[in-house]
Amino acid sequence: MGGMRIFLLGLLIAVVFALGGCAAPRPSVGLAMPAPHEARAASLLAGYLLGRGWTVRLAGDTLVEASRGGERLWLAPLLDAEGMDRVVVSRGWPRAEGADRDSVAAFALELNEALNVGQFRADDRGLVFQASLPFLGTLDPRLLDAFLDYSADVRLAVLRVQAGRRLLAPLEGEETSG
DSSP states (O other): OHHHHHHHHHHHHHHHHHHHHHSOOOOOOSEEOOTTOHHHHHHHHHHHHHHTTOEEEEOSSSOEEEEETTEEEEEEEEOOTTSOEEEEEEEEEEBOTTOOHHHHHHHHHHHHHHOOSSEEEEOSSEEEEEEEEEESSEEOHHHHHHHHHHHHHHHHHHHHHHTTOOOBOOOTTOSOOO
16 A cells, blocks of 8 residues: 555656646746846836836936826836845826815825825825835836836726815826816
8 A cells, every 4th residue: 555655646746747847937028127236227117118108217326207198107126136126116196286285195194094005195296106016036017017007097096085175186188186
């Protein structure tokens, strides 16, 4: 009986290795981030976004400022030589005419309590949303695009929480912000 168990275990291991050999790993496709060189990674991100229709400029060595329509976003790659990398994405929305900074700051606190999607804060221009996309070594462009779309979709949740108040200016393509 013990010999049969060893034979079956060996057969199972052989099958697992054979199946693993048939499904060769796919080559890594994406933006290979040159850890720990964040400035080079920022240039790589800027080029990628430029190719996707964003207006882009490097704001310092490691910060990419991108805009499209009425929205602005900033991408800051944070690379670790040990491999735990991320891109911090901040997206801003302008303050509505007549809305003061204190009102937007209170709104940011309200958003942080109501939504669990990232961090909101007020700055001199309006509302800023920040979240990060973690990855290991190579950033998959599809994940980056999906993450940027997700951060744009946060706008819908922000507008729901805003309800009838006019704290944020309408963006291109929006009829109203409140």
